[in-house]
Amino acid sequence: MTASPTPTTAEELRGAGLRVTAARVALLETVRDGDHLGVEAIASGVRDRVGHISLQAVYEALHALTAAGLVRRIEPAGHPARFEGRVGDNHHHIVCRSCGAVVDVDCAVGEAPCLTAADDRGFAIDEAEVVYWGVCPDCSTGRSS
Numbered sequence: 001m002t003a004s005p006t007p008t009t010a011e012e013l014r015g016a017g018l019r020v021t022a023a024r025v026a027l028l029e030t031v032r033d034g035d036h037l038g039v040e041a042i043a044s045g046v047r048d049r050v051g052h053i054s055l056q057a058v059y060e061a062l063h064a065l066t067a068a069g070l071v072r073r074i075e076p077a078g079h080p081a082r083f084e085g086r087v088g089d090n091h092h093h094i095v096c097r098s099c100g101a102v103v104d105v106d107c108a109v110g111e112a113p114c115l116t117a118a119d120d121r122g123f124a125i126d127e128a129e130v131v132y133w134g135v136c137p138d139c140s141t142g143r144s145s
Contacts, residue, residue, distance in 0.1 A: 016069065076131055
């Protein structure tokens with residue numbers, strides 16, 4: 001039995017009902033190759049791949065890709081929005097208070113216990129967004145020296 005081939009970026013866009021353009025392909029690949037990128041960094045990465053693209057076009061494409069579930073938008077308090085390609089799971093983030101670095105952290109151990117609120121108030125909870133705050137190893141080392 002052979003494993004099914006991994007779909008191309010263009011196939012993923014089509015599968016999500018989106019029109020395939022060079023800019024959208026470049027944007028999705030830039031987000032997936034990056035690490036919790038902001039809009040300016042994404043725009044720069046897309047420009048490196050396909051040439052000129054307006055910031056407005058980047059915002060519009062990010063909105064479409066986020067709505068289609070191909071990209072995830074995170075907004076740590078006090079920081080601009082960032083985008084990541086890790087979607088479809090219930091992971092969380094750790095944000096450095098010093099440099100603003102953002103890293104992924106899996107949900108607490110067990111069967112997604114973070115989806116079980118002490119009192120759900122009648123809501124059908126399907127996602128939890130947890131942001132841990134602290135100081136990253138690089139900034140910790142810098143503070144102690």
